[in-house]
Amino acid sequence: xxxxxxxxxxxxxxxxxxxxxxxxxxxxxxxxxxxxxxxxxxxxxxxxxxxxxxxxxxxxxxxxxxxxxxxxxxxxxxxxxxxxxxxxxxxxxxxxxxxxxxxxxxxxxxxxxxxxxxxxxxxxxxxxxxxxxxxxxxxxxxxxxxxxxxxxxxxxxxxxxxxxxxxxxxxxxxxxxxxxxxxxxxxxxxxxxxxxxxxxxxxxxxxxxxxxxxxxxxxxxxxxxxxxxxxxxxxxxxxxxxxxxxxxxxxxxxxxxxxxxxxxxxxxxxxxxxxxxxxxxxxxxxxxxxxxxxxxxxxxxxxxxxxxxxxxxxxxxxxxxxxxxxxxxxxxxxxxxxxxx
Amino acid sequence: xxxxxxxxxxxxxxxxxxxxxxxxxxxxxxxxxxxxxxxxxxxxxxxxxxxxxxxxxxxxxxxxxxxxxxxxxxxxxxxxxxxxxxxxxxxxxxxxxxxxxxxxxxxxxxxxxxxxxxxxxxxxxxxxxxxxxxxxxxxxxxxxxxxxxxxxxxxxxxxxxxxxxxxxxxxxxxxxxxxxxxxxxxxxxxxxxxxxxxxxxxxxxxxxxxxxxxxxxxxxxxxxxxxxxxxxxxxxxxxxxxxxxxxxxxxxxxxxxxxxxxxxxxxxxxxxxxxxxxxxxxxxxxxxxxxxxxxxxxxxxxxxxxxxxxxxxxxxxxxxxxxxxxxxxxxxxxxxxxxxx
DNA sequence: TTGAAAGCGATACCAC
DNA sequence: GTGGTATCGCTTTCAA
Numbered sequence: 001x002x003x004x005x006x007x008x009x010x011x012x013x014x015x016x017x018x019x020x021x022x023x024x025x026x027x028x029x030x031x032x033x034x035x036x037x038x039x040x041x042x043x044x045x046x047x048x049x050x051x052x053x054x055x056x057x058x059x060x061x062x063x064x065x066x067x068x069x070x071x072x073x074x075x076x077x078x079x080x081x082x083x084x085x086x087x088x089x090x091x092x093x094x095x096x097x098x099x100x101x102x103x104x105x106x107x108x109x110x111x112x113x114x115x116x117x118x119x120x121x122x123x124x125x126x127x128x129x130x131x132x133x134x135x136x137x138x139x140x141x142x143x144x145x146x147x148x149x150x151x152x153x154x155x156x157x158x159x160x161x162x163x164x165x166x167x168x169x170x171x172x173x174x175x176x177x178x179x180x181x182x183x184x185x186x187x188x189x190x191x192x193x194x195x196x197x198x199x200x201x202x203x204x205x206x207x208x209x210x211x212x213x214x215x216x217x218x219x220x221x222x223x224x225x226x227x228x229x230x231x232x233x234x235x236x237x238x239x240x241x242x243x244x245x246x247x248x249x250x251x252x253x254x255x256x257x258x259x260x261x262x263x264x265x266x267x268x269x270x271x272x273x274x275x276x277x278x279x280x281x282x283x284x285x286x287x288x289x290x291x292x293x294x295x296x297x298x299x300x301x302x303x304x305x306x307x308x309x310x311x312x313x314x315x316x317x318x319x320x321x322x323x324x325x326x327x328x329x330x331x332x333x334x335x336x337x338x339x340x341x
Numbered sequence: 342x343x344x345x346x347x348x349x350x351x352x353x354x355x356x357x358x359x360x361x362x363x364x365x366x367x368x369x370x371x372x373x374x375x376x377x378x379x380x381x382x383x384x385x386x387x388x389x390x391x392x393x394x395x396x397x398x399x400x401x402x403x404x405x406x407x408x409x410x411x412x413x414x415x416x417x418x419x420x421x422x423x424x425x426x427x428x429x430x431x432x433x434x435x436x437x438x439x440x441x442x443x444x445x446x447x448x449x450x451x452x453x454x455x456x457x458x459x460x461x462x463x464x465x466x467x468x469x470x471x472x473x474x475x476x477x478x479x480x481x482x483x484x485x486x487x488x489x490x491x492x493x494x495x496x497x498x499x500x501x502x503x504x505x506x507x508x509x510x511x512x513x514x515x516x517x518x519x520x521x522x523x524x525x526x527x528x529x530x531x532x533x534x535x536x537x538x539x540x541x542x543x544x545x546x547x548x549x550x551x552x553x554x555x556x557x558x559x560x561x562x563x564x565x566x567x568x569x570x571x572x573x574x575x576x577x578x579x580x581x582x583x584x585x586x587x588x589x590x591x592x593x594x595x596x597x598x599x600x601x602x603x604x605x606x607x608x609x610x611x612x613x614x615x616x617x618x619x620x621x622x623x624x625x626x627x628x629x630x631x632x633x634x635x636x637x638x639x640x641x642x643x644x645x646x647x648x649x650x651x652x653x654x655x656x657x658x659x660x661x662x663x664x665x666x667x668x669x670x671x672x673x674x675x676x677x678x679x680x681x682x
Numbered sequence: 683t684t685g686a687a688a689g690c691g692a693t694a695c696c697a698c
Numbered sequence: 699g700t701g702g703t704a705t706c707g708c709t710t711t712c713a714a
Contacts, residue, residue, distance in 0.1 A: 052691030
């Protein structure tokens with residue numbers, strides 16, 4: 001049986017209320033009494049019960065706001081399903097999750113949504129921010145008001161957010177370089193395809209891949225990176241063009257979206273299973289391609305975790321007074337093949 | 342705000358106690374009242390609060406027993422750390438975890454430990470059983486007494502355990518075959534090294550690997566499997582012998598322990614980085630070898646998860662009356678390279 | 683067959 | 699400064 005507040009109170013010869021005040025640093029307690037209680041709590045290894053605390057808090061439900069952008073993509077849909085899982089869990093734990101999804105990239109809507117959340121009484125926010133000056137300013141303002149913010153999927157450099165939950169894109173890019181090299185032991189020609197120039201995740205994945213290949217795997221020759229703007233049509237075009245010049249293209253690395261287009265082009269050219277394809281995000285579409293052999297390796301970001309974790313961290317912070325242990329919660333870099341889907 | 346028992350009681354015009362009896366199927370309720378309450382609960386989408394329930398149960402702490410074998414191996418040490426994490430979490434949730442570790446394989450001690458747990462009042466058990474007749478009989482007996490059992494790491498076929506938590510060794514073996522094939526696109530000679538003949542996990546990993554290679558990757562030639570009894574000395578010997586006959590050995594697949602011996606032999610022969618090594622379990626030793634390039638791919642079983650999950654499932658079952666949703670909780674097949682450690 | 687009441691651990695509020 | 703007390707949602711006697 002764990003030690004309870006009541007036991008501390010008994011041992012100290014005071015009431016539970018006094019112990020509570022001390023443990024929450026609310027003051028209004030005689031210094032000597034306070035010291036004694038602090039000492040006692042340590043000695044008896046007191047740890048507050050999340051059960052009791054949660055129960056009390058469930059009276060006036062704590063509200064946690066989540067705003068998620070880009071929800072039109074299959075990947076983000078999975079993130080949202082993680083958020084909904086969190087909503088369910090939080091409900092049982094006596095808290096309420098307010099969710100707003102923004103289907104595309106819209107900084108203005110993001111800001112409006114943040115304001116809306118605050119108006120509805122959100123006591124903490126989880127966001128997938130866009131990195132614009134407006135949003136940076138807004139987030140700073142929110143944090144200054146004492147509302148904790150967690151970023152997920154995309155970070156917001158330079159803001160005092162509690163922490164970031166998402167992929168370590170640099171390590172992911174390196175991992176892909178390693179996979180490409182081990183699949184092409186004899187060396188070969190590789191085409192990197194990225195999504196948007198300036199999209200921080202895409203950029204990081206791309207340059208980490210390029211840097212690692214250049215530094216560690218000289219047998220691999222890199223073509224200049226091409227940008228497909230996350231469009232399958234464009235990525236297909238890019239690969240087809242490349243195949244004209246290099247019919248024996250050995251590998252394609254896709255750091256953003258456009259995976260299907262790449263697969264289509266290679267399949268049309270009869271290069272499926274010959275040209276190694278490495279890409280990101282375990283969407284249904286991509287899972288299918290893994291099984292069909294169109295994709296060789298895929299980096300899964302743990303989408304549901306990205307949706308779930310931020311809300312839980314905010315709960316722990318707000319209700320249990322337990323701040324996140326780290327500033328970066330990197331989700332696992334999960335390597336998927338057709339065999340471990 | 343979620344629907345509470347009280348609200349149902351109010352709506353049904355009865356007391357909370359009556360609703361409670363109905364929802365727990367304890368009987369002693371007039372059938373018509375019971376039907377009305379059931380209907381109401383469904384309509385109002387009542388879901389019991391884990392908070393309230395946990396709090397009550399924390400009075401007479403529910404005891405959950407965990408018995409873990411083979412704890413002398415580095416892998417099992419990580420499993421134990423997962424168990425200890427669960428112990429901590431359960432404590433906060435008002436339950437108590439009794440842990441007994443058995444360093445080696447000892448069916449008799451296992452049985453004694455189970456009895457001990459029951460005597461100490463364990464209301465549920467998580468076990469890494471050995472597959473002997475004695476243990477099967479004991480587990481059956483325990484389950485017949487109404488004490489739920491969960492197996493982890495090793496399953497116990499034919500017992501009515503609640504569920505199994507652990508690796509899907511067959512899919513893992515297949516995954517390794519796929520990795521070996523993609524690393525040796527031109528084909529090559531591969532040596533499978535297993536631990537014990539008759540050890541179900543080792544056997545499954547081995548035969549799934551062999552079957553997949555034979556069926557899917559004809560370019561890979563398989564040497565007959567060798568058994569090293571989990572000994573680095575023996576595995577080193579095996580590899581050295583093989584290298585004499587086949588100095589250009591292209592791959593080694595290690596389904597049990599003995600990884601270090603394999604790496605040592607290859608390193609001595611100057612084959613590190615040339616012969617592809619694929620093995621299991623992210624121990625410190627193995628992590629080091631991944632970084633040094635002695636191991637190319639490694640399958641991580643999610644050791645901590647294997648220790649943590651069973652206790653949580655028992656808690657959910659005993660305290661929250663939520664039985665496991667599946668009979669097999671396969672832990673993720675995590676592919677590790679030096680880049681995504 | 684039913685209900686009233688106590689209590690799990692922590693918090694909030696109101697008296698003193 | 700401090701203590702008493704109601705409360706959160708649920709389970710568990712005990713009494714009717």
